[in-house]
Amino acid sequence: IYNSIQQLELHPIQIKKYSEVELSNILQNILMQSFNEKGLIINREMPAGFALKQTGELDFFIYRYINNIYNKLAISENKEWGKFESSLEQLIGYMDNNITFGFTIIFNKTTKLSTILNNRLEILKMFNINGNFKVVGPIEELPDLKYVLKTRHENPEQEGTYFNIYHFVINSYKPEREDAAKQARA
Numbered sequence: 001i002y003n004s005i006q007q008l009e010l011h012p013i014q015i016k017k018y019s020e021v022e023l024s025n026i027l028q029n030i031l032m033q034s035f036n037e038k039g040l041i042i043n044r045e046m047p048a049g050f051a052l053k054q055t056g057e058l059d060f061f062i063y064r065y066i067n068n069i070y071n072k073l074a075i076s077e078n079k080e081w082g083k084f085e086s087s088l089e090q091l092i093g094y095m096d097n098n099i100t101f102g103f104t105i106i107f108n109k110t111t112k113l114s115t116i117l118n119n120r121l122e123i124l125k126m127f128n129i130n131g132n133f134k135v136v137g138p139i140e141e142l143p144d145l146k147y148v149l150k151t152r153h154e155n156p157e158q159e160g161t162y163f164n165i166y167h168f169v170i171n172s173y174k175p176e177r178e179d180a181a182k183q184a185r186a
Contacts, residue, residue: 001103002145004030005170015172016109023107023170024059024078040064040073048075049094056094060103072098078105081116085123091165092133097157103166113171117147120167124151132156147171 004027008015015023028044035042046061060076077091084106091102108116121139128134133153140150149167154160 001027001031001105001166001168002148005105005168008170009172012172012174012178015107015170018107020059020078020080020107024105027078027105028060035062039066049096051090051093056090058094059105072096073100074102075099076103076105078107081106081108081111084120085127088123088127088165089129092129092153095163097155097161097163099163101164101166103168105168105170108169108171108173110173113147113169113173116169116171120149120169124149124167127151136162142166 007030008023008026018026024044028042031042041063043061043063044059046058047055048058048061049056051057058075059078060074061072062074062076063070063072065071075091075094077087077094079087084104087104087106091104095102106116106120124135124139133156135151136154137152142148142150147169151165151167152162153165154162
């Protein structure tokens with residue numbers, strides 16, 4: 001997932017033009033081959049979990065079969081910056097206690113990256129839903145994955161069981177670099 005995001009960030013002009021749906025579709029296409037080689041299946045817009053009036057639609061759903069047994073692995077919710085907290089709430093509403101992990105992807109097109117990183121951290125520190133799903137333990141910065149955070153949360157269905165959420169950012173807002181490129185060609 002991280003490698004796919006890094007590849008997409010090479011094309012900031014195109015990323016700015018894409019909707020959340022288009023970016024998610026492109027990510028799925030990039031991920032599909034490498035996931036398939038590992039026996040993983042990635043679906044888009046799969047119905048599951050809870051939404052306001054009906055079953056939710058998952059941005060990504062990752063699963064596999066081991067010895068013909070269905071294993072749910074991960075769910076993702078992807079949103080443009082400004083909707084991060086609601087994407088977390090949606091993600092958790094879609095999950096169940098059999099999901100190994102979730103992940104969020106922030107699509108940034110308009111805000112300074114340092115602002116997003118600082119605000120994301122503050123949102124995670126305060127996050128809970130009616131006293132449930134608080135971050136348990138430290139919020140981890142993953143050493144080799146730039147700007148990726150990992151949080152741990154307890155399943156309310158079974159005390160003492162946990163799931164992780166990985167938080168990614170796709171950043172296309174780089175006005176200083178864009179200005180430098182324009183200046184070089186002026």
